[in-house]
Amino acid sequence: MNGSSNVAALPPLTGGKLVLATLAVALATFMNVLDSSIANVAIPTIAGNLGVSVDEGTWVITLFAAANAIAIPLTGWLTQRVGQIRLFVGAILLFVLSSWLCGIAPNLPVLLAARIVQGAVAGPLIPLSQAILLGSYPKEKSSHALALWAMTATVGPIAGPALGGWITDSYSWSWIFYINIPVGLFAAGVTWAIYRTRETPTRRLPIDKVGLISLIAWVGSLQIMLDKGKDLDWFSSPVIVALTLFAAISFAFFVIWELTEKNPIVDLKLFGKRNFLGGTIAISVAYAVFFSNLVLLPQWMQEYLNYRSVDAGLATAPLGIFAVILAPVIAKLMPKSDARVLATLAFVGFAVVFFMRSHYTTGVDTWTLVVPTLLQGFPTAFFFVPLTAIILSGLSADRIPAAAGLSNFVRVFAGAVGTSLASTGWNDRTIMHHARLAEQTSVDSPVFTSALDSLHGSLGGSPAQALTFFEHSMNTQAAMLGLNDIFWLSAVIFVLIIPLIWVTKPDHASAAAAAGAGGH
Template identity: 75%
Template sequence: MDPQNNLSAPKPLTGGKFVLGTFAVALATFMNVLDSSIANVAIPTLSGNLGVSVDEGTWVITLFAAANAVSIPLTGWLTQRVGQVRLFVWAILLFVLSSAACGLAPNLPVLLAARIVQGAVAGPLVPLSQALLLASFPKEKSSGALSLWAMTATVGPIAGPALGGWITDSYSWSWIFYINVPVGLFAAGAIWAIYRDRETPARKLPIDKVGLLSLVVWVSSLQIMLDKGKDLDWFNSSVIWVLTIVAAVSFLFFLIWELTEEKPVVDLRLFAGRNFLGGTAAISVAYAIFFANLVVLPQWIQGYLGYRAVDAGLVTAPLGIFSVMLAPVLGKIMPRSDTRVLATFAFLGFAGVFLMRSHYTTNVDVYTLVLPTLLQGIPTALFFTPLTAIILSGLPPEKIPAAAGLSNFARIFAGAVGTSLVSTGWNDRTVLHRARLVEVTSVTNPNFAGAIAGLQSTLDAGAAKATAFFEASLSAQASMLGLNDIFWISAVIFVAIIPLIWLTKPGKGAGAGAAGAGGH
């Protein structure tokens, strides 16, 4: 798939076809990126209905992201093998089918299997939607196509928690997947009707089967190891050891094979470029922290503050306000700015937001919850596009699709890994803080005895009920302190990775022109 070719081959759409085609492609993109976050606030409800822990429920998010990451590098090969429009329509239809399977899932294993399929078929949707949009717009307005795509892709993950919360509270968690069915069928039908006569040629191509297999093995082994580590007590479990060894060996084999293969499934030689290496490392680590916190924050708001799913989603929704407002402004100032400066401001902004959150308490009010989320929209707007411009800058046109796919793979997989690590870190810090708090809750401690007596009087209850209430309060406090640690560490990481940006050279040319290519 080569966006450059798509720009020169078919003529731009006009009139009603232009409006409907652009809307349908944007809708397919929105449906895809929405599913990356719509399940976030539904995890507690979903887990309860399926009879599993919240930790097990987060697999619904991480396995989707991991499968999505694995399939993205195959987009170029599949496009040449099947054809751009046909692949896009088939990917949408399979996404619809797997979404229905998710909603109908009677248990967690079936749901996870459907989510893996859903994530895998979603991989080609991001780069293909961009290519189709670029072909729909006149060449001189290609920046408008990318801006529209970026806005759609940004709003999806932000709207996901609010929409998912409303659906979960008003109907059932299954409907967060069922809504994809009518949306996807409409998008697929409209896209086929409008774009089928603009199909790219298909030809039989060999695929690097060994590279693909080793990619699937190391990504899957690492993801399962990270997800099950906490439940199996990490390296005290032989299962974790086996998964770790398999992941390490298959990853090393993957590196050696791909670097020596003539036509690798993933072109790792791109990392020889300073801008690609530094930019991809920065955007991957940053996205891992960004996405992981989008997952754990709604869980804490529901689990310990008692918010409904829809209210937890609304708390995170203001993130989109400045993101959308500043997107057109960024498009105007980027050509005249050093993208490294913009990305640095973004990372400093994220650090400031997480520092604000690190001071949360168990009786935090709505204003204090919403303000950092609202302000986070500013660095979010300065985050994706400048870093993607850095990643793609200086590359010849024929390398841009492969570079965009590889950086997208690294970023999305980092998001899945980050979610697992942050969830585990939050649990470990909670256990640590609880142990410290329990140390002072001895009957021989006069302060503790006085607190229990005070609760008995306030609650007009016996010692057992007062102690149970105290235990619940202690658990909430430990969880809050653990999450504060996560927020503080997140702020430190954002500052620590700023030097990665300045290892690169100022981005010009290809990177600026394809700034949206990395996706959101």
């Protein structure tokens, strides 16, 4: 972020101080990215305890992501106002406080308010953690710093479902938020003790208030429209139409204002750079598909396969195995390789994994669920760092902080939008498949009546009970077919966005440095 060059000018840390500093900064990163997914498997439990629907419960995920997306572009301005270290430590402490408020929330509105605060204060943590870490290592070791950082940032969203499931089943959903308290206090204390003498210079800068308000307006209204669309039957609802129009108008105003403002809160002119444009769209669409599937998979396993929260989490955890093992390999490959080739390999790998999942059946066993998840660790390892290198390559040092913030903003917001769209798409496809299956279940159909008689005979009980069982089976089958459609479409999307990588230009000289400056 702004001021990171000043930190880099200081002598690197050494010995035990470097190890402790790396641990503290990495833990802050881990805590943040963990919270983007830890609630995924706990949503049914949270919704049940607070007396709301699962659809309403998913706001716990999407509002955190939306608030996080809005806060990220402010990081550069805040860094210059209060200093890199003070901002980082302050954000951690506020994250701890909002985590405690999430844990004690007595109802959904209070929980959502706390999650909005939590997402907002988490905004600066991702870009600052990498800037601080890179400033702590010698320049020739920057790839190692990047590998360590990428490892924690990759493991967080993957470990989240398993950890969230175990905590929810063993204790209470509140503890998925309480665990941030000791981790955050340790990270903040150690970071302040080691880095307080390495603060960046500050200066008073005007804030683009109109840009900030219009940013909040269009992001907020679009997110609410996406979340409530399914419940309100989309554009047949005047509320959804009004929200859509408001989002479109405020977005258009935002773009015009930011392009003409002297000190814009978001430097949209960066999209004029070919590498930034192609790389940002590619990483954002890919992340939207990647993250939305991380949400849907455990939800389906719990609702239709009767997995406990912890088991659903454990079934998705193997994603982290190869992602962690290969992180140092990527750091060594980056300076010698074309980042576009590595990113293409990642997208092809994701397409293969989602195509494998599109053949699931209602009788799928745990091993069949786990194998694609395990294999997904390979493309995950090749995903973030090469694309970040592409996005930031060719930019002057003074533009890298703004570019990192803007690409992060687009990616994180795309994750929130992708989750809403995937959830709605799954619901719509499930309804469609249910209707098609129902067409085959007419009482006039001899095949159907024969199947029902056979079921009645094998189960015993009344014909009504046999019919109820059949309806349940049909619902499960429809949900499975609907999810398979989402998996198949995910595979297609990953193939279709590969050309975006190749419209960018190779920039070997600055690729590794750019990756180091940018982060996820």
